[in-house]
Every structure is written in C-alpha cells, then in structure tokens.
Amino acid sequence: MRDSSRRGFMGKAFGAVAGVGAVASLFAMKKTWDPLPSVKAAGFTTLDMSAYNENELITEKWRGKPIFVLKKSAEMIASQTPVQQERDVIVDGSHYMVAIGLCTHLGCIPAYNTDKKDFLCACHGGQFDFSGAVAKVPPPRGLDIPPFKVDGNKLVLGEVGPEYTKMKESGITL
Amino acid sequence: MAKFTKATSIKDWINQRLAIEKVEKVMGSEYWIPKNINFLWAMGMVLVITFVLLLVSGIFLLMYYQPNIDTAFYSVNYTIMRDVDFGWLWRHIHGVAASVVFLIIYIHMFTGIYYGSYKKGREMIWLSGMLLLVAFSAEAFSGYILPWGQMSYWAGMVITNLFSGGSLHADGLVEWIRGDYVPAQAFLSRFFMLHVLLIPLAILGLIGLHFAALRIPHVNNQDGEEIDFDAESKKYLDGDKKGSKVIRFANDFMSKDMMVAGIYLVFFFYLVFYNYGFAMDPVNFDPADGLKTPAHIYPEWYFLWSYEILRPFSIDIGLIAFAFAQGIFLGLPFLDRSPNAIAANRRGPAFMIWFWLMLTNMIVLTAMGKLPPEDPYSTIGYWAAILFIVQWLALPIITSYEKKV
Ligand code: HEM
Ligand code: FES
Numbered sequence: 001m002r003d004s005s006r007r008g009f010m011g012k013a014f015g016a017v018a019g020v021g022a023v024a025s026l027f028a029m030k031k032t033w034d035p036l037p038s039v040k041a042a043g044f045t046t047l048d049m050s051a052y053n054e055n056e057l058i059t060e061k062w063r064g065k066p067i068f069v070l071k072k073s074a075e076m077i078a079s080q081t082p083v084q085q086e087r088d089v090i091v092d093g094s095h096y097m098v099a100i101g102l103c104t105h106l107g108c109i110p111a112y113n114t115d116k117k118d119f120l121c122a123c124h125g126g127q128f129d130f131s132g133a134v135a136k137v138p139p140p141r142g143l144d145i146p147p148f149k150v151d152g153n154k155l156v157l158g159e160v161g162p163e164y165t166k167m168k169e170s171g172i173t174l
Numbered sequence: 175m176a177k178f179t180k181a182t183s184i185k186d187w188i189n190q191r192l193a194i195e196k197v198e199k200v201m202g203s204e205y206w207i208p209k210n211i212n213f214l215w216a217m218g219m220v221l222v223i224t225f226v227l228l229l230v231s232g233i234f235l236l237m238y239y240q241p242n243i244d245t246a247f248y249s250v251n252y253t254i255m256r257d258v259d260f261g262w263l264w265r266h267i268h269g270v271a272a273s274v275v276f277l278i279i280y281i282h283m284f285t286g287i288y289y290g291s292y293k294k295g296r297e298m299i300w301l302s303g304m305l306l307l308v309a310f311s312a313e314a315f316s317g318y319i320l321p322w323g324q325m326s327y328w329a330g331m332v333i334t335n336l337f338s339g340g341s342l343h344a345d346g347l348v349e350w351i352r353g354d355y356v357p358a359q360a361f362l363s364r365f366f367m368l369h370v371l372l373i374p375l376a377i378l379g380l381i382g383l384h385f386a387a388l389r390i391p392h393v394n395n396q397d398g399e400e401i402d403f404d405a406e407s408k409k410y411l412d413g414d415k416k417g418s419k420v421i422r423f424a425n426d427f428m429s430k431d432m433m434v435a436g437i438y439l440v441f442f443f444y445l446v447f448y449n450y451g452f453a454m455d456p457v458n459f460d461p462a463d464g465l466k467t468p469a470h471i472y473p474e475w476y477f478l479w480s481y482e483i484l485r486p487f488s489i490d491i492g493l494i495a496f497a498f499a500q501g502i503f504l505g506l507p508f509l510d511r512s513p514n515a516i517a518a519n520r521r522g523p524a525f526m527i528w529f530w531l532m533l534t535n536m537i538v539l540t541a542m543g544k545l546p547p548e549d550p551y552s553t554i555g556y557w558a559a560i561l562f563i564v565q566w567l568a569l570p571i572i573t574s575y576e577k578k579v
Pocket of ligand 1: 265
C-alpha cells in the first residue's frame with residue numbers, strides 16, 4: 001500500500017466494489033435460472049392399482065414425466081431373478097413394475113414389446129427387461145423408480161413410503 | 175480542440191470528423207491479400223453472407239413467432255407458413271441457411287487444416303474460429319427448440335441430459351438449465367432468449383475477434399510462403415503491381431470473393447426454392463409430446479459425427495469420448511508439433527494420410543450416426559470412433575518426426 005499512488009488506490013477501490021457487484025449479480029443470475037417455486041411444488045399423482053391388466057404397459061404422468069406401470073403375470077413373477085424381484089412394487093398382493101419411463105442413458109422413452117417382454121430404447125439401442133433392469137448398454141442403470149407410498153390399493157407418487165426408502169437405501173434406485 | 179477547416183465537399187466534411195478515408199485504407203484498399211490463394215479462401219466471406227441471411231430471415235420470423243408452448247408450433251407451422259405473405263420464404267431461408275452454414279464451416283475448417291493455417295502466429299485465428307463453431311452449434315440447437323415439435327422437445331431432452339455428466343448424476347444442473355423437471359415453458363422461453371439475443375451477440379463479438387486475429391498474421395496462402403507484407407505492399411504502391419506478391423483487399427481481391435459468393439447464392443436459393451426438404455425434419459411437423467418419443471432420434475446432420483462418438487459406448491466412457499471430440503479440435507495448433515506451416519501434400523506422407531483419414535472418418539461417423547443403432551452400423555461406428563481418438567492421440571507423435579521442408 002505504501003508505494004502505491006493515489007490512482008493505484010482508486011483502481012483497487014474500484015476493483016473491490018466491482019468484485020462484490022460481480023459476485024452479487026452472478027448469484028442473482030443463477031437464482032433467476034432456478035425452477036420456479038410453482039414448478040418445484042409440482043403435485044402428487046395417485047394411481048388406482050386395481051385398474052391395470054397383466055403384461056399391458058400403461059404410461060401415467062407425474063411431474064411432466066412419463067411413468068410406466070406394468071402389472072406382472074404369475075408366469076413373469078415366477079421367472080424373476082433376485083435382481084428383478086427387488087424392483088417389484090407390491091400393492092394389494094399384486095406385483096408391479098413402476099418406473100420413470102425415461103431411459104437412464106439420455107432420457108428417451110423406451111418402447112415395450114409385449115411378446116418379448118422387454119423395452120427397447122430407439123435412441124441409442126439400450127434395452128431393459130420387464131422389471132426395468134438394464135439388459136443392454138448404453139443405459140448405466142435400470143429405470144429409476146419414482147418416490148411412492150402404498151395406500152390400500154392405491155399408489156401415491158411423489159410421497160415417500162417405507163418400501164421406497166428401502167429401495168433407495170439399498171441402491172436399487174437413485 | 176482539433177483543427178477543423180471549412181469543408182470543400184460533403185465527403186470532406188465527414189472525413190474531417192470521422193476519418194473515413196483512413197478507415198477505408200486500413201480496412202480495404204491497404205489491407206493486403208496474397209495473390210496465390212484459391213476459391214477455398216472465399217469461404218469466410220460466404221460465411222459472413224450466410225450469417226446475414228440468417229439474421230435478416232430471423233428478424234422477419236420473429237415478427238410472428240410466439241415463444242409459448244401452446245402456440246409456438248402453430249405460430250410457425252400455420253401462421254408463418256400459410257398466413258403470412260412470403261412467411262415460408264423466411265422460414266426456408268432460415269432453415270436452409272442454418273444447415274448450409276455448417277457445411278461451409280466444415281469446408282472452411284478443413285481448408286485451414288490442409289494448408290496449416292493454424293500455425294506460426296495464426297493460432298488465435300484458429301481458436302476464435304473454433305469458438306465460432308461452438309457459438310453456431312449453440313445457436314442452431316437453441317433455434318431447433320423453438321418450433322416446439324417432437325424433435326424440438328426430444329432433442330432438448332437428450333442434449334440437456336448430457337449435462338448430468340453420466341454417473342455424476344448432476345440432475346440438479348440439468349433441472350437448472352431447463353428451469354423444470356422436463357423441457358417446458360421455462361425452457362422454451364430461455365432458449366428463445368438465447369437464440370435471438372445472447373448467442374447472436376456473442377457471434378457478432380466472435381466474428382470481430384476472428385477478423386482482428388487475422389490482421390497481424392494476414393491470411394495464409396496455397397504455398398505456405400512467408401510473405402513480407404510491408405515490403406510487398408510497398409512494391410505494389412510504388413507501381414510494381416505485377417512483381418508484388420500481394421493485392422488490395424478492396425476492391426481487387428473482393429471481386430474474386432464476390433464471384434464465388436455469386437455462385438454460392440445461386441446454389442443457395444436453388445435449395446431454398448426447390449430443395450428445402452433436407453433442412454426440415456418431417457418428425458418436427460408433429461407437435462411436442464412429452465409422453466411419446468419418436469422412433470428414431472437423431473440430431474441434424476452437422477452434429478452426427480460427434481453424436482456417433484457418444485453412442486457406441488457405455489454412458490460415462492461415451493460422455494468422455496464426446497467431450498474429447500468436442501474439445502480436441504481447439505488443441506490442433508498445439509498438438510501439431512511440425513515446424514512446417516504448409517499444405518498437407520508437401521508435408522510428407524504421415525500428415526497427408528492423417529488429414530485424408532480424418533476427413534473420411536468424419537464422413538463415415540456422420541453416415542453411421544444417421545443409421546439406426548444396429549449391426550453392422552454400430553460396429554462400424556464403434557471402430558470409427560476409436561480411430562478418431564487414436565488419430566488425435568497420434569498427431570503429436572507423427573508430426574514431431576516431420577522434417578522441415
Ligand atoms: C440473430 C439472428 C437470428 C434470429 C433473430 C433468429 C430467429 C429465429 C426464430 C424466430 C426462429 C423460429 C421460427 C422457425 O422455427 O422457423 C428460428 C429458428 C431456427 N433458427 Fe434462428 N435466428 C437467428 C440466427 C440463427 C443462426 C445463426 C442459426 C444457425 C446457425 C439459426 C438456426 C435456427 C434453426 C435451426 C431454427 C429452427 C428452424 C426450423 O425448424 O424451421 N438461427 N430462428
Ligand atoms: S437415451 Fe436410451 S439408449 Fe440413449
């Protein structure tokens with residue numbers, strides 16, 4: 001400081017003011033790009049699980065995202081490996097695959113083939129089995145399971161129930 | 175105050191205040207261009223003209239386009255295409271120019287690579303050019319979102335998901351970019367802002383930088399000759415126009431640029447009137463639907479090569495390979511270790527092969543990216559992607575063995 005001239009001091013003083021201003025404006029800009037509260041508070045979706053038919057894929061909607069619901073037939077349940085079993089959502093004694101219908105690679109919607117009982121993602125050729133686990137890369141993991149809570153024969157999406165917490169803790173879904 | 179005299183003419187009046195004669199000299203009549211350059215050097219001017227076409231047609235589209243998820247699709251496909259007199263013309267010009275501009279950019283880039291025009295003081299030209307490619311890519315992507323058709327929506331979905339970084343799961347970042355969990359109104363509005371204001375401003379600034387970077391090293395020439403511009407321009411001004419290796423930019427050299435531009439414009443408007451289909455994806459004539467992915471999602475042709483480098487791998491390796499492909503061209507001036515800044519065909523076989531292999535491979539990657547992800551295409555794509563990476567890793571090695579010619 002001792003050596004610096006008065007102009008040097010003015011320059012540094014301006015630099016300090018401008019620095020604070022720049023950080024503050026970047027913060028405001030970042031926050032302006034955030035999703036709005038109305039978007040974040042997006043509601044809950046309640047599904048009546050008694051309405052589904054076996055091996056027929058139905059696409060529901062939650063927070064703008066497609067949700068796959070697939071009721072498994074007895075034969076499908078019997079053929080499941082432990083990995084596939086863990087992903088089951090059980091409501092009122094029936095087994096369902098419930099998952100966010102967006103490929104975990106880059107977010108396309110995979111298509112279900114009723115005969116082959118698997119999903120094919122047309123974007124980059126990824127495949128999933130009927131439980132939503134990966135069968136062929138590039139997808140890095142099985143279809144994500146949305147937060148859910150079982151309520152009688154209904155399923156509430158967006159609420160966190162004990163079954164979901166268990167799946168999340170054991171790393172079955174993200 | 176500076177000294178002003180009574181003006182002898184309008185030109186003199188302006189000249190005393192704005193020094194237009196000086197400006198004209200600096201920018202045109204005494205900006206020197208080598209004589210030994212061919213039509214490939216007109217691509218820069220062709221790019222400027224294409225950008226102006228995009229700007230003008232964009233301004234007219236902007237008068238009727240509505241950035242709203244409920245009305246955007248109809249404002250483009252109904253209002254602009256059917257109601258507005260000549261609305262189709264602006265849209266076709268805009269679409270064709272957005273596609274053709276990349277063809278010209280790629281020719282311009284490979285011309286630069288072939289003639290070594292990114293070395294010996296020309297590094298900044300190359301770097302600013304690559305930033306222009308990035309800015310144009312962002313401009314084209316944001317524009318593609320605007321009509322809010324099926325491809326708009328799903329391209330928006332897939333490309334923004336790239337920012338989750340694979341296993342990093344930066345989903346918060348993706349939602350921040352979109353302003354929502356999925357592409358919705360917030361996403362359309364902000365990409366509209368980017369497309370019509372922020373990115374075009376950035377492009378204008380970068381064009382300025384690109385030109386400024388050309389100023390001191392001047393343009394390269396076919397023979398990679400190091401020209402002494404001061405000596406050669408003096409020779410020219412002293413009357414030895416024949417003996418000098420340079421000519422004036424304006425109007426002398428410009429006439430050649432404009433000849434090429436004329437041919438280009440005839441071809442361009444032929445496309446606009448008779449063959450615009452390639453620039454309009456049929457899938458995008460369906461309105462956006464978040465619950466239905468189109469059977470095949472592929473980007474516009476100019477992104478296919480890098481998309482194909484992403485596709486054959488598992489997500490993390492794919493993203494790394496993709497980032498590598500996007501960024502590596504920036505490093506070209508520093509990865510090429512050879513002392514020669516001359517045409518590829520005179521640098522010995524190694525670089526010559528490298529150049530033609532790179533060009534061919536990028537065409538192969540482009541073709542494979544368009545085909546569905548099945549064998550044999552995915553296998554060819556896989557090996558082409560590997561070859562692309564290997565070629566870049568090999569570049570510093572093969573060029574450091576190159577002898578000075
Ligand atoms: C300042 C200049 C520009 C303005 C004001 C502008 C404006 C617009 C507007 C309003 C649209 C929506 C209407 C439509 O879809 O046809 C649009 C679309 C588009 N723009 Fe631009 N634009 C500009 C520059 C560019 C540039 C430089 C590129 C690319 C290199 C580009 C690429 C596109 C693309 C690919 C579309 C979608 C076209 C379609 O689907 O028909 N734009 N632009
Ligand atoms: S988005 Fe499904 S495989 Fe890439």
